[in-house]
Amino acid sequence: MAALRVPCGAAASYRLFLGGRVSFARGQGLWKAAAAKLQRSPGCQILRLRHTTVVAARKNVAALRHETYTVDFIKKQIEEFNIGKRHLANMMGEDPETFTQEDIDRAIAYLFPSGLFEKRARPIMKHPEEIFPKQRAIQWGEDGRPFHFLFYTGKQSYYSLMHEAYGKLLDVENRQDQLRAKGLFSEKTKAKDPIGSRWLIKEELEEMLVEKLSDQDYAQFTRLLERLSALPCDAAEEEFVGSFRRSVTIPLRKQLTEPLQCDEKGMAFSTGQGNRKTAKAKVAVYDHGSGRIEVNGVDYLLYFPVTQDREQLMFPFHFLDRLGEHDMTCTVSGGGRAAQAGAIRLATARALCSFVTEDEVEWMRQAGLLTADPRVRERKKPGQEGARRKFTWKKR
């Protein structure tokens, strides 16, 4: 048995290592009594003795639980937000009654200027509904009886939705059977939905139901609705199915097609601007030309000796099959040779939008001619040789 050393300082406490790990309460007297008891008990062996402070390691229980916000808490937050909004309006010298969210954002940006790059880390003041995650209220009444008849499945909204959809399916089939029995049934092929709508995606459905779903659940849901939509439904059922479809409008980033301008000679032309890396280009494309291209006052053959760059310049014309029909004058500065070529290409494509139909503009957009290339040179970091390249690793 190791010798027990009595501590000198009153504040020090000990951690004894027995077969398992045991931490004793602080306080000399308590420890002495415990140690004395241990010495007397035959089976244990004190392996080591240390002068250390005992730190009560407590699990962070709050972090393990999901944060639940009570209804009262949220209500209080909303009241505080409204009062704060009025104070803010007062501070800014505006009318508290007509102080909108945009005004709040502007006021906060003015009062608390932040240089942080991450926009979400900057100070915000928004309505608590947007900040606190949406949660479910308590699902049962005072007597403990849940409100929803499918509560004990765990996913009441999802299963009740499936139940409803299946009920509608059965109704439709019954109706069909009745019509068939009367002999009035006609094989009507439903008009196929145009490509303009799609089913809800899983995230949207989860948000709608305020419930977590699995991929299989989502697949089942989609399958059931497809089955329902394939049958001849009446207005109520169509509406039900329609509430789970979203329209797919191609987001045309408002390519404002500028009208053609005319210069003093009466030639129609159109301008465009473009950039790539650090190169900036301005281009004027003339109608009824012969395919001459002038860059910074010099013919493009001389300015761009490399074939690749000249191909870049020609590509928009080539795409629209207008290779020999336009003349082009451009000014470009900054960047290197390939960057300048890319900048001129983008500017040309933008200028050509005015000469061309909307469909062709859409094709150009899908081909990537109208998108500015966002890639810029990545900075070199300390401790590395380049942006990504690390120094040679030496084992010893």
Added chain:
Amino acid sequence: MDPLPGRAAGGREGGRRAGCARHEFAVAAGVRRRPLQLHLVQTATPGPAGPSGKTLGSAAASAAREPERSSDLNERILSEPLKHFDFFNVKELFSVRSLFDARVHLGHKAGCRHRFMEPYIFGSRLDQDIIDLEQTATHLQLALNFTAHVAYRKGIILFVSRRRQFSHLIENVARGCGEYAHSRYFKGGLLTNAPLLLGPGVRLPDLIIFLHTLNNVFEPHIAVRDAAKMNIPTVGIVDTNCNPSLITYPVPGNDDSPPAVQLFCRLFQTTINRAKEKRKQVEALYRLQGQEGAEGRGAADPPSPGVQAELGLGRCA
């Protein structure tokens, strides 16, 4: 047949068939105890400044009498049905003939037979087992009677099945009688780990009715075992290939034919609705009696003590 055995106040006894030991610690802190009896007694005591706050002085005097009267009332309401063998007259809802017409007597082939179902089998014809409908009738009467009692005492009833064919029907049945259904994929710890899955302070079902005891892979449904673990009484329709041992009130019968399942659903729905109606009637009756009695007692009492008793009772509704 002796009336419901060992039925003291409170319906939480597992019953004669539950073979497991009482797991007291299984009722974890988060699960609300199923206080079918206690709950009513507690809520029967309105505060001294009760619902009618105006009459404080006399209310204090009569409030002492009110709890006694309402607790007496409650005890009578709850104990009255227990004195009869078939208080809700469930026997008239079915007959052996109606069971036969619904094809309840048809079991599976002899090869699928479960050993413990042999007592319930009448015989086999062309290798198909035939269930003894006399026994089915007795068991069904006991099961329906128990269901009615649970519904009368405002217990939570959960219909469980894992047959996709009848899932929609069972959910409709549950909705029709104001109870709950679970005919979907049964998540592992739904009953045993309910505070985590369903929220803290959730109240578990007081009765589980199995319309199909087997799941889609012909194994016993997990809820049978879990209900036995959590001391929840079960009523189950057991076919010839099912294991009836863990079920409190097994009802041997066919669970595959649509007419049979529809018959059972109809029976359960009718009994539960009947029991709830009966409860409303009995409460109204006792309320009236209480009112008359209080009026007879004198004018010193605060106005309409029957109203207070009603409110005291009404709170547990």
